[in-house]
Amino acid sequence: MSMTNPAPKKAPWWNPAKWFAVRREIPVEQRSYTKIYGILSMMLFAFTVWAVLNEAMTRRPWKDIQADFKDFKKTRLEIERKKEVTKIPVDVRKSVRKELADSKKAMESDKYLTIASKLDDMDKEIAQAQRDYTFTKSRADEAYYNLDEDRIQHKDTAGAGKSLRALEAQMAKEGAVVTADTAKRGNYFRTQALPYQAREKKAQGVYDSVFAGVIAIDRKIESVDDMPIAIRQTLLFNYEQTNFGNLKMRVDRCETCHLSYADPLFRNDTLVSTDATEIKNWLKANKYNDKDHYKIEKLGVNKDTTVAVVSALFRIHPKVDLYIKTHKLGEPTAPGVLGCTSCHGGQGPSIVSTDFAHGFEHHWEQPLLTGHYIESSCQNCHSGKYDFEGANYISQGKKLFVGFGCYGCHTMPGFETTPGQAPSLLSITKKVTPDWIYQWIKNPRGWSHNTRMPNFMLSDPEATAITAFIVDQAKGSNYSPLAHYSGGGDIARGKQTFFDAGCIACHAIDEYKSNDRLRLKEGDSFGPDLNKEGSKVTAEWVFDWIKNPKNYLAHSRMPSLRLTDEEASDLTAFVMSHTGANDSAKNSFSADITDHALVAKGEKLIRGYGCFGCHEIKGMEHEAKVSVPLSTFGKKTPGELFYGDLDGKTLGGWRTMFKKAGLELGNVEGENIHEDQDWYTWTVGKMMNSRVYKTERIDQKMPNFQMSVDEAYALSVFLRSQTGAYIAPGYADSKDDPTQVALDKGRFFVEWNNCVGCHKIEAGGGYVAKFINDKFAGDQNLAYFAPPYLGPEGSRVQENWLHQFLQGPFKIRPLVKLRMPSFGFSDGDISTATNYFLGMHDRQFVLTSYDYPVNQTLVPHGKELFDKLKCLSCHYVNASEESKAKSPNLTNVKKRIRPEWLDVWLARPDSIMPGTPMTSFWISGGKQAAADPVILGGNAKMQIQAVKEYLHSIGTDVVPSPSPYATIGGSPKYVLPNGDYEAAMARMEMPTAESFMAKPLAPNKGTAGLISRVRGRKLAAR
C-alpha cells in the first residue's frame, strides 16, 4: 500500500465513528489496510490458539483431576510406606541395612578390585586361546576338504594329509590350553571372588524379604508415576436398546475422574464432629490437604456440628465387595460388567464437565440418581428380587407395592396375574356383621391402626350402598363351620399357645406388637392386628378358622397350625378376650340394605373404585384394572403429571420435610422445574395423601393409604425404577434362564406366604427371631430355638423329603415349640419352593437317587466317634427318646440329607448356619482339626467321612408321611387349595424316589461344588 495521502489525518482509533469518518475522506485507492489486516490476522491467530487450548485443556478437566489424583495417591503410598517400615523392628532394620551396605562396600574394596581385574585378565587370556583354537579348527576343516577332494580325484593325498595331521595336532595343543586356562580361572574365582559375591547376594536376599512390603509399595509408587493421563472407560456391549429397538452399547467414562473407586488404598471417609480441631487433625493425619480433597458442611440447629466429607474423587466405593466385585467393575472387558451409570445414572460418555458427566442437563434422560433413589436401579436387572442386600428402600418399596396391593388397580410388569392382596368377600357375612362392614369401609384405620386397607373417603350414603352390595353378593355363600367351638378354653394358656404356635410371626396382639408400618423393619405387620378381634368376629367362626382356615377361604394364606381342640379353644378364648371400642359410625348405621336400588348403587360404586382389584367379589371376577399402568411411571416428566392447585410452597415444603427426616428426594439440578413441580415431590405427595391433587374440577378416586414418610419414600424409590428400560440378558436376570425364573418365582412365593416371617432365606427374613430373642435373650432354651436359616436348603435336603415335609410338616426337633405350619401347598407350590431352594445353589430339579454306598470299613470308626462325641446328648435314634430330644432323629439322615452335604455340614456347621446349636467338632482356632487325636490317625477328613458312613449305616429307608392339615372331630383332614379333602386323601401316598428309578438317571447337576449362587461365596470347606 502506498502511503501517498497528501494530508494524512491521524484517525483516532478509540473513537470508531470519527475513525470511519476520517477514513471515508481518504480516496478508496489510497486507503491503507495494513494495520487492519495485521490486527485481524493477529486476532484470528489468537482465537485459533484459544480454540486449541479450549480443546486440549478447558474441555479436559479430567487431566487436572488425574494429575491431582496421582499426587494424592503418592502421598497416601508414602504414608503406607512409613507404616510398613515401622513394622520392622529398628534393630533388624539396622542390621539388615548395615549388612547389605557392608557387603556392597566389600565389593568395592581394593582387594576385591584387584581380584576382579585379575579375573578380567584371565578372561582375556581364555578368549585369546579360544580364538587360536577356533582359527586352527577352521584351517583344519579346510585342509580336510582339500584332502577329500584329492582323494576323489585320485590325486596324491600325501601333502594334504600331512598338513591336516599337523593342524590336528595343533588343535589338540590349543584345546588343552583353553581347558587349562578355564580351570585356572574357575579355581581362582571360587577361592577369591565368590565369597564376596555370595555375601552380597545373601544380604540382598535378606533385605528383600525383610523389606518386602516396603519394596512392594515402592513399586506401586513407581507405577503411579508411570500411570498415563488418559481416558479410562468401560464398554457395555449390546447393553440396552435405542428408542427404535436396536441393541446399543453403553460407554462409561466415570473412572476417568473417579480413579479411586476400587482402590483399597482409599477409604470411604467421613468425619462428624463438634470439635473443629478434631476435624483439622483428622484431615491432617490423612493428608487431606487440598480443598479439592474434602468438603466441610455445617450441620445442626446452631451449626455446631461439622462434617468433613472426603471428595468422591478420593474415596473408595462403599461396600466394594458387594457393589463392585459382584458387578464385575474394574474388569472393563469382562462379560456382563455393569459399569457405573447402570446403577448411578448420569451421562457416561461425557467428561467435559461435572454437570454434563452427571447428567444434570435437562435433555439427558438419566441424570445421576441421588439419595436412596440409586437403589431403584437394582430393580432394572433384578426384577424378581425382594430383598436387596444393602438396598433397604427398594426392598421395602417393593414389598409395600405388593403389600398395599397396588397391582390390583395398576398394571405392572411382573404382577399381571398376582392374586388380589385382600381376603375374599364371598362369605363375608358369615364372619362379620353389616354394621361392622359399614364402619370398616368408612374408616379402616379407625378400627385397626395399621391396616393395609386404604380409606376411600366414602360419604355416608356411598358407604351404605357399598355395604348393601357386599352383603347382597355374599348371600350365595355355602360356608358352614366344620369344627364347632364348645366354649371354654383358658385365656392364659391361649396366650402361651399364641406364642408357641408361632402366630406372632404374622399377627400382632398385646405385647407382640407390630409397628405401624408394613414390613419396613423386622417384625412389622403381615397379618391383621388382633387387638380388637373379639369385637369383630364370633368365637364360633374363630374356632373353625384357626382349626381349618381353608374351610372359610379356600385360597387363604393363613396356614393350619394343626391345633388340637384344646389348643384351639384356648386360642379362641384368648383372641375373643380382646375387644375394643367401635367407631361411632357403627352405631349410626341404619339402612334397609336389602333395597335393590341401594344394592345397584353399591355395585356401581364398587366398579368405580375397583374394590375387586384386591378382594374377590361375586360377579366381578374378571374385571379390568381400574387405574393407569405404572410400567413407565418412573420416567414421567413433570409435564405429564397433574399437580392440581398446589403451589411451590407446599411441594417445596414436602421436599424440606423429607430432607429433615433424613430422606433426600432426588436431585433435579439442571431440570426446568417450575414451582417445585418435579417427579419426586409429586410421587411422595401422592403416596402420603392420594387425593392431594384433587381440584374442584378433577376428581380423584385413588383411596388414601395414609403412608408414613418412610413408606412414601420407599414406595417412591420402587416407582422410580419403573422406567420400562430394556437391559439385555447377560446383564439383567434372564427370563429365559430356568434357574432365574425359579428364583424369581420362589422369591415372590416366600414373600407372599410370609415364609420370611419365620425363616431367614436370602438377605432378609427371620423376623420372628426378634420376639424369641426379646423373650429368651441369653437363654439357651432350645424349646424356643428360632426357625432355621433356609439359605442352604437347596444343597442340604433331598427333594423327596422336602416334598413330604412341605405337604404336611412333621416334627424334626421334638422339643422345639414353634411349629412349621401346614400351608396346604399344592404340588405346584411345592415345586416352586423346591426349585427356589435349588436355584439358590444354581441347581435344577433332577430326579436323583440318593442311595449311598456305605464304606463298611469306616463304619466302626464312625461309631466310635459317634459315641465319643456324644452325638446322642442332643440327637436321638430311637423313637422312644423323642420326648427328650432337642435335635433331629439321626436315622432320618439317610432319607433327608443329601450325602454330599453331610461332610460339608459336619466340617463347619457354624459358618453355614450362624448360631446353630450343632457343635463344630472339627474346627479348632478357625482351622480344620481332628475331633479326636487317635481315631483314624487324627485325620479330620477321614473322621468326618467315618461319621458320615456310620450315619448312613444306621439310617432308615422311611420318609415320614406328611401330617394331616387339621384334625376335626378326631379325624385327620387333608387339604388341597380347592378344599377337596377326599381327593387329597387319595393322593397322600407319595411315591418314593425308588419307584421312579426304573431306569438309571443322570447324576444331579452341580454336586461337586456347593457354590451358593445367592450369597456368592463358597459354603464348602473341602
Place this chain on the structure above:
Amino acid sequence: MSEGLQNFWLIVSKPDNVPIVLMIFLISFYCWLAYKQARRNDRYGIEEAKQADKVQVWPYLVKVEFLVTIIVMIILTVWSITINAPLEEPANPTLTPNPSKAPWYFLGLQEMLVYFDPWIAGVMLPTFIIIGLILVPYLDINPKGNGYYTFKDRPFAISIYSIGFLILWVALIVLGTFMRGPGWYFFWPWEFWDTHRVVALTNVDLFEKLFNVPTKNVDGSFNLIQVLLGGVLIIGYLVVLPMWVWKKYKDRSLILKAMGVWKYATTAALFLMMAGLPIKMFLRLAFNIKYVWVFGFGHDLFFDI
C-alpha cells in the same frame, strides 16, 4: 425477575435460538440501510447515486472481501468455542415433545397451521410461495430500480416484500420461536410456559357465526347452504374481485395495460392468496372464526379454508 421473564430469557438465550436472535438484528439493520438509501435516492434522484465513484473490483473490493472473510472466521471460531452444540434427547418414536416445533426456518409455515387445515397450510400455500417466487421475474415488468434502492419507483414490489417476507415470514418465525409454548398456545414474554395451561376453544365457522348456518348436517354430510355461501365468498375473493378490478381499471391504469390480462391474473391470484393469510389471522384472532369455507370430496380432497 419474574418467573415468566426468566423463562423467556432461557428461551432467548438457548444456543438453538442464536440464529434467530441474530436474524432479528441483521434483518432490521439491512432493511434500515436499504430504506435509508431508498429514501435518499427518492429524494435526491438516482443520478447522484449513479454518479458515485467507481473503483476496480481487483484489488479494491477483493481486499475488503478478504477482510470480511477473516472477521467471519473469527466470529465462527468464538461462537463454536463458547456455545456447545444444542443437542437434545435421543429421538423417541413414542414420545412427542411439547411444544413440537419445526426447524426454525419453517416456523412461519408451522404458524399457518393454526389458521388453515394442514392440506392448505402445509401443501398448497408453500407450493404457491415457490411458484410465486419463480414467477417474479416474469411478472415484474417494471424496468426501474436496478442497481439502486428506491421506494418511489417500486412501491408495489417493496410493499409486497415488506408484508410477505418481513411480516408473514420473519415475524412469524420469531413469534413461533419465542411465543409459542406448550400446546402451541400463545405466551407473552412475561408468561411462564405452563404445560397444563388451558385456553378456551370457542372457534366457529364463519357462516355459523353470521347466519347460524351449521357447517355440517346432523348426519355428518356438508350443509349445502354453507358450501354454497362459502364457495361464493371464496370464488368472489379469488376470481370476481380481480375481474372487477381489471374491468374497472384496465383502461385507466398504464401498469395494468402494460401487464396484460394473464400477467395481471397471475399476479392478482398470488397476491390475494398471500393476503388471505393476514385476513384469516385477523378473522381468527378478532372474531374466533374457524373456517370460512368447509368443503370436500371424500377423505382425500377437501378444503377447510
